Amino acid sequence: MTTTLALDGGAPTLPDSPQLQWPRLTPAHHDAVHKLLDAAELSYYGREGEAERLENQWRTRLGGAHTLAVSSGTAALHSAFYALGAEPGTEVICPTNTFLATVMPLIQTGATPVLADAEDDTGNIDPASIKNAITDKTVGIVVTHLWGHPCDMDAITAIAREHNLWIVEDCSHAHGATYSGREVGSIGDAAAISFQSAKLVFAGQGGLFAAREREVFERAVLLGHFRVRAKQDVTSDLGRYASTGFGLNYRMHPVSAALARVSTEQMDDLIQQRQAKLNRLTERLSQIPGLRTPVTRPGCDRGAYYGYKLRLSGDWLDVPMKTLVSALQAEGLDIHQPGSAPLHTTEFFQDAIVPVFTNSEVPRRQYQRGDFPVAEAVWSQSLSLPTFTFEDEAPLVEAYADAFEKIASHLGSLRDRA
Ligand SMILES: Cc1ncc(COP(=O)(O)O)c(C=O)c1O
Structure with a gap:
């Protein structure tokens, strides 16, 4: 040779x-999509159909978190930042070593992204660098479980508790990854998952938002899901805004939801x-x-x-x-x-x-x-x-x-x- x-x-x-x-699409993907096409089920407004099934699958995986199917991982990240209170005058600590969508939706909230360095072995955000980046304007931290490896969540959670910060987990690379036996996405205050085609669970285009607290979930619903869904799910005083929502349409396409639901199985x-x-x-x-x-x-x-x-x-x-x-x-x-x-x-x-x-x-x-x-x-x-x-x-x-x-x-x- x-x-x-x-x-x-x-x-x-x-x-x-x-x-x-x-x-690679399987017969189950084809069946699920054909069923939707045969029934001309190409849009929806409430908590229903394939999107609801997908939300239920991930609710179970994420330990009972409130889950919301959305149009992309980017939309899920924007929903998380918005719902947790990223706004003008606040700062959010972010990994410099990540895909742009982990950070850039912050710009639309008016919050300032403050970048942090990586760990040498995993490439994940370094807790020591997070600590250095904290100011009196810091309100939260976003982490990416890069290439599937969970971040050092014990250290990051301890910092967040000490400084009263929220944590968003970007789980787009790490579907099903676990840290100390807990699935990523169930550890922080909110999580975002991309189901874009290259990901293991693929929707074509699509994503999932998850929140631990009901109130955070309701704010995310209002951001991207007006009328029927907002009326169903916004049970707090915020429900008075259900008829208009807060400005965006982040619903996941039903065909995408079907693909992601089958992939999740x-x-x-x-x-x-x-x-x-x-x-x-x-x-x-x-x-x-x-x-x-x-x-x-x-x-x-x-x-x-x-x-x-x-x-x-x-x-x-x-x-x-x-x-x-x-x-x-x-x-x-x-x-x-x-x-x-x-x-x-x-x-x-x-x-x-x-x-x-x-x-x-x-x-x-x-x-x-x-x-x-x-x-x-x-x-x-x-x-x-x-x-x-x-x-x-x-x-x-x-x-x-x-x-x-x-x-x-x-x-x-x-x-x-x-
Ligand atoms: C870490 C990470 N976050 C967010 C996203 C954005 O996801 P989407 O393309 O679904 O908006 C991606 C997409 O590749 C990603 O890799």
């Missing part, structure tokens, strides 16, 4: 560069399948010096394990990332650098003025590169691999590990040509 790099004309490890397919099985493949990948890759495979801390379970991020160290860091990615892609691997750069390195958080509103300044802290060195290192030293799930992908796991072994034996030549 030749060991010449594919980049240099050798045989690629995976000659056909197979395209991984996600999501299948999720525990899919999680098991995915974890088996990714644990095997870790077993193989952790044998290769310089590759830091994803950690899972004691007491944590990664659940849906959205995204497999491989951290580089040692000799691997001597090769420019671009060269490394090209060499791996030439071997037929679907590999790239993680898409979401830390938020403090983006234009929005670096520019002096951002024209979100035409006549007033957006409340925002300004940051620069270097402000959060751990998050920057986690991002710039990581590679994104596919999250293999299905039995027919098991051979790919071995091929990916073979390709990394091959590249490992060529690191010197890759470094020298740069």
Whole structure:
């Protein structure tokens, strides 16, 4: 067998560069959608149908939380911030290392996002950095259970209690993940989950909002669900506003709700399948010096394990990332650098003025590169691999590990040509 790099004309490890397919729809997905189409059930106003079934599934999973199907994970995050009291003059501490939607809906509430650094091993928001970011304007903390790994919720909850702050959990990467035996989304005051197509539970587009307190739930209902639903669910004095709501339509499409409901039925099985493949990948890759495979801390379970991020160290860091990615892609691997750069390195958080509103300044802290060195290192030293799930992908796991072994034996030549 030749060991010449594919980049240099050798045989690629995976000659056909197979395209991984996600999501895969099952007959149950097709049946559920066809039923809706046959009945022309394409909209709704109350607590009913597939959206209600989905809400009930997640209410059970999240320990009896009040759940609300919404049009996206972003809508769920906006609902959470709004309902908990993010408003002009307040600050909310957020991870810099997350997808933009964890943070950006805050801008629409008028609250100021204050960013915090990451932990070196999980990439999650660092409790020590949260502590440093607290001011007398801080009202809450949002955390992302990044790539499925739960945040350090004991430490974060202790900080929140001490300073009287609420916690929003962004569980978009971590469907079914657990921390000390509790499913993520049931630990903080509110939770947001994306069911966008790449997620384990997929709706196409859709999300779920969950709240521990009834009052918080009712405010979220009023934000995005006027009239019938608001009349059914807003039982406090706020019910007097049910006929208008507070301005948005965040209802999830019934077809999306049906897809997510079926996926939720299948999720525990899919999680098991995915974890088996990714644990095997870790077993193989952790044998290769310089590759830091994803950690899972004691007491944590990664659940849906959205995204497999491989951290580089040692000799691997001597090769420019671009060269490394090209060499791996030439071997037929679907590999790239993680898409979401830390938020403090983006234009929005670096520019002096951002024209979100035409006549007033957006409340925002300004940051620069270097402000959060751990998050920057986690991002710039990581590679994104596919999250293999299905039995027919098991051979790919071995091929990916073979390709990394091959590249490992060529690191010197890759470094020298740069
Ligand atoms: C961590 C995180 N939060 C929120 C979202 C937003 O979800 P949606 O696309 O459903 O609005 C995503 C989507 O990828 C995400 O990864």
